[in-house]
Amino acid sequence: MPEPIIRTEHLSRFFGTVKAVDDLSLEVPAGIVFGFLGPNGAGKTTTIHLLLGLLEPTQGQASVLGFDTRTQADAIRAHSGALLEFSGLYERMSAQDNLDLYGRIYQMPAPARQARIKELLTHLELWERRQDQVSTWSRGMKQKLAVARALFHHPPLVFLDEPTAGFDPVAAAALRNDLASLVAREGVTVFLNTHNLTEAEKLCAQVGVIRQGKLVTVGAPDELRARTGGPQAEIVGRGFTEQILTTLREQPEVAHADLHNSHLLLELRGESEMGPLVSLLVHAGAEVEEVRRGKASLEDVFLTLMEEEQR
Amino acid sequence: MNDIWTMIWKETKDSLFQGGRSALIRPLLLIGILGIGFPWRFGLQWLALTPVVMVLFLYIPYITIISFVGDAIAGERERHTLETLLASRISDRAILLGKIIVTASYAWGTALIGLLLGLIVANLSKGQGSWEFYTHVDLLLEALALSLLTSLLGVSGGVLISLRSATVRQAQQMLIVATLVLVGGGFLALKAVPAQAISSLSISQIWLIAMAVLAVLDAILLGVSLVSFQRSRLILS
Numbered sequence: 134m135p136e137p138i139i140r141t142e143h144l145s146r147f148f149g150t151v152k153a154v155d156d157l158s159l160e161v162p163a164g165i166v167f168g169f170l171g172p173n174g175a176g177k178t179t180t181i182h183l184l185l186g187l188l189e190p191t192q193g194q195a196s197v198l199g200f201d202t203r204t205q206a207d208a209i210r211a212h213s214g215a216l217l218e219f220s221g222l223y224e225r226m227s228a229q230d231n232l233d234l235y236g237r238i239y240q241m242p243a244p245a246r247q248a249r250i251k252e253l254l255t256h257l258e259l260w261e262r263r264q265d266q267v268s269t270w271s272r273g274m275k276q277k278l279a280v281a282r283a284l285f286h287h288p289p290l291v292f293l294d295e296p297t298a299g300f301d302p303v304a305a306a307a308l309r310n311d312l313a314s315l316v317a318r319e320g321v322t323v324f325l326n327t328h329n330l331t332e333a334e335k336l337c338a339q340v341g342v343i344r345q346g347k348l349v350t351v352g353a354p355d356e357l358r359a360r361t362g363g364p365q366a367e368i369v370g371r372g373f374t375e376q377i378l379t380t381l382r383e384q385p386e387v388a389h390a391d392l393h394n395s396h397l398l399l400e401l402r403g404e405s406e407m408g409p410l411v412s413l414l415v416h417a418g419a420e421v422e423e424v425r426r427g428k429a430s431l432e433d434v435f436l437t438l439m440e441e442e443q444r
Numbered sequence: 445m446n447d448i449w450t451m452i453w454k455e456t457k458d459s460l461f462q463g464g465r466s467a468l469i470r471p472l473l474l475i476g477i478l479g480i481g482f483p484w485r486f487g488l489q490w491l492a493l494t495p496v497v498m499v500l501f502l503y504i505p506y507i508t509i510i511s512f513v514g515d516a517i518a519g520e521r522e523r524h525t526l527e528t529l530l531a532s533r534i535s536d537r538a539i540l541l542g543k544i545i546v547t548a549s550y551a552w553g554t555a556l557i558g559l560l561l562g563l564i565v566a567n568l569s570k571g572q573g574s575w576e577f578y579t580h581v582d583l584l585l586e587a588l589a590l591s592l593l594t595s596l597l598g599v600s601g602g603v604l605i606s607l608r609s610a611t612v613r614q615a616q617q618m619l620i621v622a623t624l625v626l627v628g629g630g631f632l633a634l635k636a637v638p639a640q641a642i643s644s645l646s647i648s649q650i651w652l653i654a655m656a657v658l659a660v661l662d663a664i665l666l667g668v669s670l671v672s673f674q675r676s677r678l679i680l681s
């Protein structure tokens with residue numbers, strides 16, 4: 134089995150009495166987009182800081198690209214790219230100079246820098262405005278440039294900390310598409326911090342869920358759905374009385390039943406047939422207009438996990 | 445060394461000459477004051493590098509520095525560019541030294557141009573036809589060394605204060621207070637020295653002592669800045 138690109142063992146970082154990251158043990162395989170999901174303040178950014186060797190862990194250890202985060206942090210930073218909480222662009226400099234700066238930092242020769250600037254800015258449709266001061270650009274353009282900067286020196290691993298945070302849905306979707314195409318083209322491993330579940334669902338091969346510094350679960354989105362929530366059904370109609378709900382909840386194949394604005398939401402155990410349940414509803418006097426089956430979304434999984442942890 | 449050059453390149457683009465032609469106003473204004481205004485006003489006194497001329501000559505580059513050195517770290521923190529820079533492979537030392545070299549060179553360069561231009565303007569102002577150089581070459585060399593040391597004092601002190609300030613405004617306010625303390629402290633120290641001891645020294649020897657004091661202060665401040673500039677501290681601040 135190939136060596137994971139990131140491995141943490143009981144990694145912890147405390148700030149006084151606050152446990153920002155608490156006993157995190159995690160393995161991220163190479164070549165995938167790994168989503169690190171969690172609400173605000175869960176410890177996602179601190180985890181990236183620890184993995185980049187910007188912060189010393191209080192306990193535990195971590196290795197990134199085979200380098201120890203305590204003793205070989207320089208090597209980690211030399212071989213990875215990062216787009217942190219803020220884009221970190223020099224707004225008084227041009228887009229070209231921003232990329233050129235990071236090319237110089239990563240000791241790329243001038244011809245390679247120029248070629249790479251053209252390649253990335255053309256791919257992201259920013260080439261025409263390469264000489265403009267970045268301060269004159271829109272937020273979406275700046276963030277695309279910041280993604281390009283993180284990938285500029287062909288790192289095998291990139292850390293992205295909530296790259297679409299604060300974007301409207303259209304801009305977020307556009308950036309996500311650019312991100313997906315770049316990542317696929319460059320064949321890079323991505324450690325993606327996000328609380329945007331749609332983003333995680335679309336981009337990530339594996340996700341880890343963190344809450345209050347603790348890793349709650351980790352796995353492929355499909356695995357998490359299967360583990361956390363069973364199949365679901367939504368029944369649209371009228372006449373769903375409290376008595377009908379009670380009867381439904383007594384059925385062995387129904388794990389959970391709830392009513393939301395004349396929509397009956399059922400969580401089922403296993404791949405149960407819907408026929409007998411619909412028949413039961415009709416015989417009890419309800420009018421059924423539509424029946425839809427589906428799987429739990431990553432959002433459902435996430436919310437369930439958060440609720441479980443809170444209990 | 446490559447990393448320091450990278451930072452020098454970056455600082456020159458981002459800090460000194462940002463904003464196109466309007467960015468040239470500040471250095472041109474300074475050179476105008478130091479190389480044209482004062483030499484024209486002082487005439488031959490300027491060429492003699494009298495104590496008043498010397499103090500003005502050192503004061504202007506120092507003021508230049510404290511007007512923008514506060515931006516060095518606090519500005520990067522305020523604009524959220526520091527964290528990304530720290531997440532790259534560039535060393536702490538290269539970031540700091542790059543900033544110090546660029547800012548000190550800017551101030552010292554302004555002083556050098558001021559001296560050169562001042563020579564021409566002072567000669568033109570006296571209008572006697574004959575051409576005179578600076579009267580005392582030893583004082584000229586001391587002026588050059590002192591302006592470098594004063595620039596370094598402003599930069600290393602400024603970077604240190606900028607490191608500990610949350611915003612550029614806070615850094616600038618602290619720099620003004622630190623300058624007042626420095627000037628006041630220097631004045632009190634001079635008062636504490638017996639008048640006889642001072643009168644027994646030549647002006648050149650007084651400037652040499654000032655150079656030694658400045659060199660010690662520069663070394664201390666630079667050392668403290670290098671020790672204080674650490675990624676883990678900056679990420680947390």
